Amino acid sequence: MSPSPISVPGTGSGDACPGTLRLHSADDGFLARVRVPGGVLTVVQARALAAAARRLGDGMLHLTSRGNVQLRGLRDGCGGELAEVLGAAGLLPSAAHERVRNVVASPLSGLDGRGFVDVREWLTGLDAALCASSVTPELSGRFLFGLDDGRGDVAALAPDVLVRGVPSGEAEVSLGGAAVRVPYGRAAEVAVAAAEVFLAAARKVGGRVWRVRELGASHAELAGLLAAHPALTPRGSAPDPAPQTPAGLKNRGSAPGPAAQSPQGLDSDRPEVTVPFGAIGEAQWDALTSLAEALPQRELRLTPWRGVVVPGATAEHLARLADTGLVTDPTSPWTRVAACIGRPGCAKAHTDVRAEATTHLADAHPLLPTYWSGCERRCGHPVGPYVDVVAQPGGGYTTTVPSVPHHTES
Numbered sequence: 001m002s003p004s005p006i007s008v009p010g011t012g013s014g015d016a017c018p019g020t021l022r023l024h025s026a027d028d029g030f031l032a033r034v035r036v037p038g039g040v041l042t043v044v045q046a047r048a049l050a051a052a053a054r055r056l057g058d059g060m061l062h063l064t065s066r067g068n069v070q071l072r073g074l075r076d077g078c079g080g081e082l083a084e085v086l087g088a089a090g091l092l093p094s095a096a097h098e099r100v101r102n103v104v105a106s107p108l109s110g111l112d113g114r115g116f117v118d119v120r121e122w123l124t125g126l127d128a129a130l131c132a133s134s135v136t137p138e139l140s141g142r143f144l145f146g147l148d149d150g151r152g153d154v155a156a157l158a159p160d161v162l163v164r165g166v167p168s169g170e171a172e173v174s175l176g177g178a179a180v181r182v183p184y185g186r187a188a189e190v191a192v193a194a195a196e197v198f199l200a201a202a203r204k205v206g207g208r209v210w211r212v213r214e215l216g217a218s219h220a221e222l223a224g225l226l227a228a229h230p231a232l233t234p235r236g237s238a239p240d241p242a243p244q245t246p247a248g249l250k251n252r253g254s255a256p257g258p259a260a261q262s263p264q265g266l267d268s269d270r271p272e273v274t275v276p277f278g279a280i281g282e283a284q285w286d287a288l289t290s291l292a293e294a295l296p297q298r299e300l301r302l303t304p305w306r307g308v309v310v311p312g313a314t315a316e317h318l319a320r321l322a323d324t325g326l327v328t329d330p331t332s333p334w335t336r337v338a339a340c341i342g343r344p345g346c347a348k349a350h351t352d353v354r355a356e357a358t359t360h361l362a363d364a365h366p367l368l369p370t371y372w373s374g375c376e377r378r379c380g381h382p383v384g385p386y387v388d389v390v391a392q393p394g395g396g397y398t399t400t401v402p403s404v405p406h407h408t409e410s
Contacts, residue, residue, distance in 0.1 A: 015210055017141025018070075019099035020092055023079055028058065028345040030074035032082060034091055035098060038105035038123040038147065039067030039302030046289045046300055048089035054282060056082055061285055062341075063278035065380050066144065067104050067302040072345065094131040099141040101130055104157060106149040107303045108270065111311055115149030117165035117184060122147050125188030126163075135196050140210035143198075145191060157304055157383050160212040161194045163187045176212040178222035180232060193231035201225060271313035274327035276334050277354050278306035284324045291317055305382070306338060333364040339372035340379045342391075349374025350391040357389075368402060 017033070018024035024031040034049065041049070049069055053059055058073030074082070086092045103126060110118035126145060130136050146159030155164055162174040171187035172179050175194040182190050201217060202209040209215060212222075226232065273288070280288075288308055292300050295312035302308055308326075310317065318328040327334045340346070342353035353372040364370045370387040373379070378390065385402035392398060 015140045015142055015208075017099060019141060020086055021079065021083060021095060021098060023074065026072065026341075026345055027347045028073050030076065030078070032071045032074060033064070033099075034069045034071065034086060035101040035103075036068050036091070036302055037101050037103035037127045038119070039107060039300075039304070040105075040123065041300045041302065042090075043289055043293045043298050043300075045089045045091055046285070046292070048085055048091065050282060050285050050289070052082055052085045055085075059282055061280045063275055063280065063302055063306045063308075065304055065306065065382065066102060067107075067304045068102075069302070072341075093127075096137045097131045097133075100136050100139040100143065101127060102141070102143060103127065103130075103145045103147065104154050104159065104304045105147040106151055106154050107272070107301045107307075107309045108151075109147075109149040111271070111309070115151045115165055116167055117149050117169055117171070119147040119149050119163075119165070121184075122163055122171070122187045122191075126191055129188045129192045130195075133192055133196075135199060136192065138199050139195060142210045143195070144211075145195070154304070160198065161191050163191050175226050176215070176217070176222045177219040178226050180223075180226060182232075186231075190231055193229045194226060197222070197225045197229055270309070270330075271311060271318070272303065272307050272309045273318065273321050274307050274332065274335050276325075276327060276337075277339055277357075280308075280326075284321075284326055287321055287324045288326075291321070333361050336367075336369050337361060337364045337372075338369065338380070338382070340374050340381075342372075342374040346374060348377065350393055351395075353389075353391055356391075356397075365401070372397075 016024070018031055020032050020034050049061055049071075053061055053071050056074050056078045057071045060072065062070040062072055064070055071082070083092060092098055103123065105119050105123050106115060109115055110120055126147070144157070144159040146154040146157055146162045148154035148162060148164040150165035155162055160175070164172045164174070166172050166181065169184055170181050171184055171190070172181050173187060173190045173194055175197060180190065198212055198215070201215055205215060288300060288310060291313060292298055292310055295310065297311040299311060300308055301311065322328045337357055339353045339357045340349065342349040343351055351374060353374045357372040365387045368385055368387050369382050370389060371378070371381040372389045373381060374391050376390060378388070381388070387402065388400040390398050
């Protein structure tokens with residue numbers, strides 16, 4: 001019996017990425033991946049996710065490398081109820097688009113004075129434009145949009161379409177390595193146009209083409225295709241006010257992202273916590289949500305390195321969160337260690353890699369992230385240089401420092 005009786009139109013890319021309406025069968029039950037564009041959750045949405053995990057799954061929320069949330073251990077036949085709960089909370093705005101709402105955004109944008117722009121308007125605009133498009137449901141569930149306020153944290157994740165703030169307050173929109181510069185207010189429109197360009201090129205290539213790098217197109221070819229899109233021709237261009245840097249941000253120059261793109265990469269002044277292995281229990285989530293509810297912005301921001309930003313949180317607040325087992329020390333090895341689900345949750349894993357990683361926590365590389373994988377698929381590992389620890393079928397591990405990166409989500 002399928003846990004999700006809902007028919008999802010338009011998702012014909014052929015990839016098997018799970019979603020909210022397309023659940024995946026794992027050894028620990030069914031799995032749902034809830035897309036959270038930009039990682040931004042209201043208090044109501046955060047509580048709805050916790051309620052769904054408690055009522056239908058294993059009670060945990062599992063954060064992914066794209067700032068999304070996975071619910072694991074879901075019981076058979078719960079798909080309709082899950083969709084109803086998440087839909088009521090605004091987490092399922094479109095059945096046809098739910099797997100393509102893959103958007104990561106600079107988690108600290110607008111909070112710390114760094115970066116060149118505040119990406120929040122881009123985020124809401126892009127999500128709305130994705131859901132309004134009749135073309136974007138063709139995207140693979142692996143296709144990734146990135147919104148970088150200029151500090152470079154999201155750009156380092158190598159998204160398929162990148163929107164990046166520049167000193168003038170404009171947006172630089174990139175498809176692969178081809179970039180165009182547009183006024184701030186047109187960023188979302190042009191980002192969707194870039195995705196449409198990708199889809200048109202992918203149709204011509206044929207076969208399995210889910211990411212821009214799989215097109216095999218040069219930067220010059222992509223630039224030509226992008227420039228020819230109606231959104232970037234004079235007829236398709238609507239008047240826009242002169243570029244402005246949104247209030248509260250200064251043209252200060254790029255600030256670096258997390259050191260070596262570690263799984264969390266905290267700074268001491270960030271209102272951010274690390275979630276070991278991205279697995280957060282009910283009491284910890286309730287502490288985060290209750291704190292967010294008491295602060296002016298009333299939201300949580302999930303990061304692509306499996307952490308949580310609580311806008312407005314102080315050092316005193318973070319100290320209380322540390323009492324729940326969340327990590328607030330920027331020097332902790334937990335900020336540099338992550339692992340796939342491993343055994344017993346995944347049949348393909350050769351061992352319980354999370355237990356092994358915990359045992360060897362003190363041996364973590366002092367600078368690079370260390371990622372433990374239960375098999376050679378390396379699901380969810382970081383982008384960029386990292387210590388690659390892979391379990392072997394006959395026992396033991398192979399360790400490589402560093403490894404050539406490729407990205408999957410876990």
